[in-house]
Amino acid sequence: xxxxxxxxxxxxxxxxxxxxxxxxxxxxxxxxxxxxxxxxxxxxxxxxxxxxxxxxxxxxxxxxxxxxxxxxxxxxxxxxxxxxxxxxxxxxxxxxxxxxxxxxxxxxxxxxxxxxxxxxxxxxxxxxxxxxxxxxxxxxxxxxxxxxxxxxxxxxxxxxxxxxxxxxxxxxxxxxxxxxxxxxxxxxxxxxxxxxxxxxxxxxxxxxxxxxxxxxxxxxxxxxxxxxxxxxxxxxxxxxxxxxxxxxxxxxxxxxxxxxxxxxxxxxxxxxxxxxxxxxxxxxxxxxxxxxxxxxxxxxxxxxxxxxxxxxxxxxxxxxxxxxxxxxxxxxxxxxxxxxxxxxxxxxxxxxxxxxxxxxxxxxxxxxxxxxxxxxxxxxxxxxxxxxxxxxxxxxxxxxxxxxxxxxxxxxxxxxxxxx
Ligand SMILES: Cc1ncc(COP(=O)(O)O)c(C=O)c1O
Numbered sequence: 001x002x003x004x005x006x007x008x009x010x011x012x013x014x015x016x017x018x019x020x021x022x023x024x025x026x027x028x029x030x031x032x033x034x035x036x037x038x039x040x041x042x043x044x045x046x047x048x049x050x051x052x053x054x055x056x057x058x059x060x061x062x063x064x065x066x067x068x069x070x071x072x073x074x075x076x077x078x079x080x081x082x083x084x085x086x087x088x089x090x091x092x093x094x095x096x097x098x099x100x101x102x103x104x105x106x107x108x109x110x111x112x113x114x115x116x117x118x119x120x121x122x123x124x125x126x127x128x129x130x131x132x133x134x135x136x137x138x139x140x141x142x143x144x145x146x147x148x149x150x151x152x153x154x155x156x157x158x159x160x161x162x163x164x165x166x167x168x169x170x171x172x173x174x175x176x177x178x179x180x181x182x183x184x185x186x187x188x189x190x191x192x193x194x195x196x197x198x199x200x201x202x203x204x205x206x207x208x209x210x211x212x213x214x215x216x217x218x219x220x221x222x223x224x225x226x227x228x229x230x231x232x233x234x235x236x237x238x239x240x241x242x243x244x245x246x247x248x249x250x251x252x253x254x255x256x257x258x259x260x261x262x263x264x265x266x267x268x269x270x271x272x273x274x275x276x277x278x279x280x281x282x283x284x285x286x287x288x289x290x291x292x293x294x295x296x297x298x299x300x301x302x303x304x305x306x307x308x309x310x311x312x313x314x315x316x317x318x319x320x321x322x323x324x325x326x327x328x329x330x331x332x333x334x335x336x337x338x339x340x341x342x343x344x345x346x347x348x349x350x351x352x353x354x355x356x357x358x359x360x361x362x363x364x365x366x367x368x369x370x371x372x373x374x375x376x377x378x379x380x381x382x383x384x385x386x387x388x389x390x391x392x393x394x395x396x397x398x399x400x401x402x403x404x405x406x407x408x409x410x411x412x413x414x415x416x417x418x419x420x
Contacts, residue, residue: 098249136198205357216254237249327402328356335353
């Protein structure tokens with residue numbers, strides 16, 4: 001039996017309609033921006049493997065650091081015990097994040113980083129004896145697939161089977177470059193009572209919604225309005241963190257910072273599932289108490305895993321060693337030039353870009369995540385050995401930062417060659 005047949009027999013893949021999807025391509029090796037399948041065919045990883053990969057696959061420095069850590073201390077319970085890589089990583093993250101953050105809570109993935117953040121906000125108010133339980137979010141938000149994260153995300157195709165079980169939230173319209181006044185008014189209205197615990201948002205880019213972008217100035221104002229009403233704010237930088245928007249963090253474009261920042265995906269350079277929920281000290285202080293019942297009731301078996309910490313530290317070292325922010329600037333410039341070319345394209349609209357994130361919509365009668373165009377686009381690029389994963393009729397390009405300008409051009413040319 002081939003690997004593909006064995007895969008089909010026993011594995012259930014995420015976000016895949018197994019009945020109609022083509023067989024999964026089995027990858028055996030990665031190097032830089034490329035992945036190689038079992039037949040030896042080389043693919044350009046143009047989604048950075050679900051937005052995780054930063055410096056390229058199997059980066060030798062990160063691989064080495066993980067190996068060294070694995071041979072020394074691979075895992076230890078993180079309640080009552082700690083270890084040097086976790087301490088060092090917390091120091092390093094607090095060093096590169098905007099000033100004001102003081103504590104790092106580790107978990108395993110983007111959804112768990114969000115669950116922890118939501119629970120921190122709800123328990124913050126409970127510990128203070130305040131009846132604040134409402135959460136505000138954007139209508140098209142996506143914050144993950146666990147129940148809390150789904151609750152603060154868009155209601156729609158991703159959540160339909162579970163809608164009845166999700167907790168109620170207040171939705172604001174999805175922000176864009178024209179509706180700032182409406183959103184500020186909606187936010188003020190949502191906070192009319194004293195019952196709002198938190199406002200959660202994806203800063204500058206709503207990724208899974210179709211790379212919907214909005215201006216930093218608006219977000220700055222929304223955070224300031226929340227601060228006036230003492231509503232806690234959660235910046236979900238799971239996608240935008242580590243250079244995607246051109247700066248190390250999307251928060252770097254703001255003057256008002258959120259009370260909590262969630263990081264995952266690129267945190268380990270794309271090597272290991274790992275996450276951090278980073279808070280300002282006053283959040284932590286609300287849990288710091290003589291009463292044991294005031295502690296944060298959250299944790300996972302692998303919280304603070306030393307291998308994840310080692311990978312994250314190594315990835316941050318690569319940022320410095322390889323001057324990754326310069327590479328990010330080069331990709332951003334190439335995207336900007338290509339965006340100009342795309343704006344002339346007869347079948348493409350809403351070309352948008354923030355740093356290394358480039359997205360656009362193909363004109364079609366059937367829009368949305370379940371658009372039939374999605375499968376045609378997907379197969380077209382796979383036939384050209386380019387891994388792209390359209391969100392319905394929306395195509396985005398998100399590359400590992402080590403991509404060469406020649407490979408970038410190959411991706412661009414393939415986009416131009418697609419006929420709707
Ligand atoms: C903004 C954002 N938050 C949270 C998540 C959830 O992360 P994970 O898939 O690691 O649970 C994602 C995943 O795409 C995301 O884009």
